[in-house]
Amino acid sequence: MIKVEQVYKSFGDLQVLKGIDLEVNRGEIVSVVGPSGAGKTTLLMIMGTLEKADAGRILIDNNDLSRFGEKRLADFRNRNIGFVFQFHQLLPEFTALENVMIPALIGNVRQGVAEKKAKELLTIMGLSERMEHKPSELSGGEKQRVAVARALINDPVVVFADEPSGSLDTDNKAELHSLFFELRERLNQTFVVVTHDEQLASITDRTIHMMDGRIVEKITDQKSNSNKLNNL
Ligand code: ADP
Numbered sequence: 001m002i003k004v005e006q007v008y009k010s011f012g013d014l015q016v017l018k019g020i021d022l023e024v025n026r027g028e029i030v031s032v033v034g035p036s037g038a039g040k041t042t043l044l045m046i047m048g049t050l051e052k053a054d055a056g057r058i059l060i061d062n063n064d065l066s067r068f069g070e071k072r073l074a075d076f077r078n079r080n081i082g083f084v085f086q087f088h089q090l091l092p093e094f095t096a097l098e099n100v101m102i103p104a105l106i107g108n109v110r111q112g113v114a115e116k117k118a119k120e121l122l123t124i125m126g127l128s129e130r131m132e133h134k135p136s137e138l139s140g141g142e143k144q145r146v147a148v149a150r151a152l153i154n155d156p157v158v159v160f161a162d163e164p165s166g167s168l169d170t171d172n173k174a175e176l177h178s179l180f181f182e183l184r185e186r187l188n189q190t191f192v193v194v195t196h197d198e199q200l201a202s203i204t205d206r207t208i209h210m211m212d213g214r215i216v217e218k219i220t221d222q223k224s225n226s227n228k229l230n231n232l
Pocket of ligand 1: 036041
């Protein structure tokens with residue numbers, strides 16, 4: 001479903017990605033781990049079309065994104081890709097419900113349809129009582145769940161998450177972990193998650209290890225991760 005082929009990226013003299021090959025299947029939740037500076041976020045940004053590779057190709061659902069111009073790419077991104085960042089980046093002047101609806105309205109979905117979908121997603125997130133609250137009235141974990149709902153509003157083919165639990169305390173982290181697990185069971189949603197959070201990585205289907213711009217090891221054994229989950 002997602003194919004990364006021989007992707008290279010430098011910032012000035014610094015070569016950050018040194019030939020990345022990776023495939024992600026539909027419905028798979030993949031975590032990307034590795035030391036700071038390994039190139040994880042850069043890879044995520046390139047896969048998410050927010051950053052351009054110097055060489056190599058990204059294919060999502062057989063669309064070769066390297067061939068797309070800016071406008072087509074922006075349109076593809078809004079329709080097909082969801083993002084969750086470490087800091088939720090919700091708009092403070094809007095309610096939780098409005099924040100979730102915004103990407104749908106940008107995509108010209110009708111107001112009533114967007115609202116119905118946003119309400120459904122916020123309910124799945126356990127936020128049915130918090131929809132009319134503004135971000136400042138929500139806890140860190142709640143804000144992050146709103147951000148996940150917002151990422152899902154346009155039925156993306158994939159959600160890219162960069163350190164989604166990075167700014168959360170232990171309780172909120174645990175809540176986000178169970179949310180990811182539940183989403184996998186309920187939505188069959190494809191996720192690629194960059195994380196330092198070992199517990200979050202342990203509940204994903206597969207963990208990719210990066211070091212110094214390369215993928216150094218792949219654990220493809222889903223069972224080993226499920227076993228870890230059973231031992232939590
Ligand atoms: P990770 O997510 O594994 O910590 P990053 O992909 O964020 O790694 O960064 C890899 C390297 O690229 C780091 O040395 C970082 O400083 C550098 N880098 C990332 N983005 C930029 C940028 N926009 N301009 C210059 N250097 C960057």
